[in-house]
Amino acid sequence: MRIIDMHCHMYSRTTDDYERMQLAGIEAVVEPAFWGGCDKTSADSHLDYFNHLTTFEPARAAKRNIKHYVVLGMNSKEAENLDISFEVIERMKPLLDRPNVIGIGEIGLNLNTENEIKVLRAQLELARQLNLLVIIHTPHVPKLEGVKIILRLVKELGLDPNLVDVDHNTEETIELTLKAGCWAGMTVYPTKLSPERAVDMIAKYGTERMLVNSSADWETSDPLSVCRTAQLMRSRGMPTADIQKIVWDNPRTFCGHSAKFDVR
Template sequence: MIDTHIHSDTRGLEDLELMAMCLDGVITLAHDPYEMKSLEVWESHVEKLLKSEVDRANKVGLNLFICVGVHPRAIPPDLDEAILKIKEYITHNKVVGIGEIGLEKATKEEKNAFIKQLTLAEELNLPVVIHTPRRNKEEITKEILEEISTLNLKNKDIVIEHCNKQTTKMVIDEELYVGLTVQPGKLTPQEAVEIIKEYKDFSNKILLNSDSSSNASDVLAVPRTVLKMKLSNIDREVIYKVSHKNAVDLFGLTIF
């Protein structure tokens, strides 16, 4: 099993060890741990993922992968410099994509950062992970999908995160990847199971994650949801795709 979206720097070592006991791998992403008053603050955040978090994961045997990027709630003043730094960071052997990027309130500043990073992902031919907010989710997801459509990207390795029942259909219709986040305030394991059952014919486009962070989270959300799927008699191949295979294929993960 793979948890495709966590923020390992917000969790204690015991949580990382628990994940290592249950999961074949996790992907940690850039987020908004600080107010990004300068480029240096953002750099420190990303570089902590690349060094300290890899070291912590190794200590407990957790297979950790990383996405780097500028979160919409954490845009530094020198965005263009940050874009250049991303080009450097992706050479790290644990970096597998760009993210999480996206829109929170769909401001002009957010859209500028979003478009520049989508363009960068296209240039580098990397998967990209896109945040959608808790508030106005349907409306802002529509704006995200419109921006993607306008750019006419060849790269379709795009995950729209934190989908609910309404936005899942929108994302499936655009032939992009659906990220189902099992976390208090987002989806329960059973709600995720119901979405997977409804869209089982598109199971090759669905990923599971816990978004384990400083918010209330369940680091065992993915295995808990897999268990619910088994109890709901979902086909084993579907379970394997949404909990493991799709992540490995999309991000090119090396599982040991």
């Protein structure tokens, strides 16, 4: 099975992980910029990180025959600092032209604060102006309220929902995301969803505009969780075409809205 992982923080994974991912059928990954475990003290630190994601990481992935794409953005967990956040947004603009950058992300909400909403709004406006893909992080708690705020902003700012992946959905939010016409990301990760819960949602809501990712990072997580989800779909007797749609066709369609995404 050919697989694309739509959300994977390879920055915090080893080269051995790339090796295992390649052996398991993962041919491409999308890496969103995120919170690295402690807050960065300047915009420079964010820019250095973006530079790493657009130079070192795609080269490391290519050695394992994995195509590496990124979405760059000011993450919500550090968005309380408006000075740094708006400087980062301004200074990341030239980097959006780099060859592996296909959009903006992961932007979104962490605690649904006013400042987070300001930083999210500015980046959604930028994505709309430049017609870029967006990957949106939804909060752990209160998730439903956060998703409502995000979907309201996406509509109010006039983004094309075909270019928007609202991520980390649960049973509580997935219907809202799908009804808004956005792509619905499900993250199979110990503190988010089990493969069982993700497959139950696929069984209930179908495969249209559904995406599965690992969000593997520096915490206990699994860069093969998309593969395990595909395996569970198979053992439940779901058609091969449905499995392929979830782990290959859908991410390819979504990412393919960027002309830079070259996975055939």
